[in-house]
Amino acid sequence: MAGSGEEKNGGVAAVSGGVEDAYGEDRATEDQPITPWAVCVARYTWGVFHFQFNLSWCFNQASFDYTVKIVMPCHFRAFSGHSLLRDPRHNKGLSFTEKERDAHYLRGLLPPVVLSQELQEKRLLQNVRQFEVPLQRYMALMDLQERNERLFYKLLVDHVEELLPVVYTPTVGEACQKYGSIFRRPQGLYISLKEKGRILEVLRNWPEKSIQVIVVTDGERILGLGDLGCQGMGIPVGKLALYSALGGVRPSACLPITIDVGTNNEDLLKDEFYIGLRQKRATGQEYSELLDEFMSAVRQNYGQKVLVQFEDFANHNAFALLEKYREIHLVFNDDIQGTAAVVLAGLIAALKSVGGSLGDHTFLFFGAGEAGTGIAELVALAISRQSKISIDEARNKIWLVDSKGLVVRSREETLQPFKKRYAHEHEPIKDLLGVVQAIRPTALIGSAGVARSFTKEVVEAMSSINKRPIILALSNPTSQSECTAEQAYSWSQGHAIFGSGSPFDPVKYNNKVFVPAQANNAYIFPGLGLGVVISGAIRVTDEMVLAAAEGLAEQAWLVISLAPKIS
Numbered sequence: 001m002a003g004s005g006e007e008k009n010g011g012v013a014a015v016s017g018g019v020e021d022a023y024g025e026d027r028a029t030e031d032q033p034i035t036p037w038a039v040c041v042a043r044y045t046w047g048v049f050h051f052q053f054n055l056s057w058c059f060n061q062a063s064f065d066y067t068v069k070i071v072m073p074c075h076f077r078a079f080s081g082h083s084l085l086r087d088p089r090h091n092k093g094l095s096f097t098e099k100e101r102d103a104h105y106l107r108g109l110l111p112p113v114v115l116s117q118e119l120q121e122k123r124l125l126q127n128v129r130q131f132e133v134p135l136q137r138y139m140a141l142m143d144l145q146e147r148n149e150r151l152f153y154k155l156l157v158d159h160v161e162e163l164l165p166v167v168y169t170p171t172v173g174e175a176c177q178k179y180g181s182i183f184r185r186p187q188g189l190y191i192s193l194k195e196k197g198r199i200l201e202v203l204r205n206w207p208e209k210s211i212q213v214i215v216v217t218d219g220e221r222i223l224g225l226g227d228l229g230c231q232g233m234g235i236p237v238g239k240l241a242l243y244s245a246l247g248g249v250r251p252s253a254c255l256p257i258t259i260d261v262g263t264n265n266e267d268l269l270k271d272e273f274y275i276g277l278r279q280k281r282a283t284g285q286e287y288s289e290l291l292d293e294f295m296s297a298v299r300q301n302y303g304q305k306v307l308v309q310f311e312d313f314a315n316h317n318a319f320a321l322l323e324k325y326r327e328i329h330l331v332f333n334d335d336i337q338g339t340a341a342v343v344l345a346g347l348i349a350a351l352k353s354v355g356g357s358l359g360d361h362t363f364l365f366f367g368a369g370e371a372g373t374g375i376a377e378l379v380a381l382a383i384s385r386q387s388k389i390s391i392d393e394a395r396n397k398i399w400l401v402d403s404k405g406l407v408v409r410s411r412e413e414t415l416q417p418f419k420k421r422y423a424h425e426h427e428p429i430k431d432l433l434g435v436v437q438a439i440r441p442t443a444l445i446g447s448a449g450v451a452r453s454f455t456k457e458v459v460e461a462m463s464s465i466n467k468r469p470i471i472l473a474l475s476n477p478t479s480q481s482e483c484t485a486e487q488a489y490s491w492s493q494g495h496a497i498f499g500s501g502s503p504f505d506p507v508k509y510n511n512k513v514f515v516p517a518q519a520n521n522a523y524i525f526p527g528l529g530l531g532v533v534i535s536g537a538i539r540v541t542d543e544m545v546l547a548a549a550e551g552l553a554e555q556a557w558l559v560i561s562l563a564p565k566i567s
């Protein structure tokens, strides 16, 4: 399970100590330099080329072209001096040994010093820490990833807590907002409406052929920041960095994709540095045809065992795409299923302090989109299993609030299908405080992307109803969080069990230090995805998501109970 100490170590070992070999790819590592074998292949290819050249009469033109244009440049690009230093996947920078420098024609291309990877790491960390602005740290790390991938992952794995908020939430949100201005080199595959009818061809342009995980977005709902169009690419790139750093999936098996169908973000459409299609979003048939073509091209190019993770699609497409593809492709929606699993895990772990089983509690969701209803459905499934009641009875323990107020039966006609199951009998209430007072929930879970919507009055109401109110402010990034950790602890006088989507620092209140938990799907998707790909699964089932949540809950509880009490 991603996020557990054990798994993280597994990930560390995997990334720094040769996961590539476990997955069957040859690659330079500290203990296993590419030297002799690689050079042999390169020289062999060169020899073959000469042989073919001299005896070209026995080869037809196609074979000759293949050797000259494809085989030879590939080997020489990957294995010779200058190009090797420009190849992030194999470059080791100053840590190339003397032997490697000779073998790979690197003499003179590097200064004389040979640095250990540890020293390189120390220097890089110092450089990154020099930047005070998180976006500058992000750019420094992206530069490193594009220069020396091994070092990037070593750094990330060894300093997860410090660097995750930089390559991932919350900084990645700002990076997406400014992606056009900070853009240097493309980091993933862009599939736009211009490529309609040619998506297979586009996939074949990607240099890696053996892909295990794709994270794809259409950029319409990037975190809680809204439509960022093509600039949403930062999200698949960040998510896949975690697949490698936390899940141990080899980087070359990960493919970030952005599907560009336009954007409705007027500011971006006017922005001279915007990198995407300058048009309003395609919808309806045009949109679904592009997505259908994409899914079949993925299947055709990579087979049925490549995991496609949908990320940050707007609600109206996210549910529909999951429903459409989950029975026929290996797909997973991180915002619906990943967030659901991490929150269910958090709730199960929290109940060990609060008491009672899931079925004894009342859950109020502020936000009835992908995350809100995704969590609601998984919690309902868990309650029905635990309490041996029907899923409909279990849903009665769960209430939703959307932008129009409490979701109730009298609104049923106008509700989107995924909300209807939670339209219980009750008088309509518009404001959150009123809903809290009427429903008296034990847990309040925010995912509406409405910043600071858990006001002092709301948190105080939760505390007057419960000895230990569970308050989860899940919206990302930090700027969109429903309340801060400090607000949750101080307004509840230290009684809240608080978790948030974006990380918050520990809070000192009443001479005690409270360490807030992070409830981000990053604790689920790298482990769940790894499990899916190594088991050879061809579908992601609800049972898998439930099992991931239960596994994480055990780990979370272990961490809480083993952690030294800080006071």
Ligand SMILES: O=C([O-])CC(=O)C(=O)O
Residues within 6 Å of the ligand: 169, 222, 223, 224, 312, 334, 335, 475, 476, 501, 520, 521, 522
């Ligand atoms: O990316 C994150 O931090 C969590 C997530 O999926 C989202 O907020 O959409």
Ligand SMILES: [Mg+2]
Residues within 6 Å of the ligand: 223, 311, 312, 334, 335
């Ligand atoms: Mg997301």
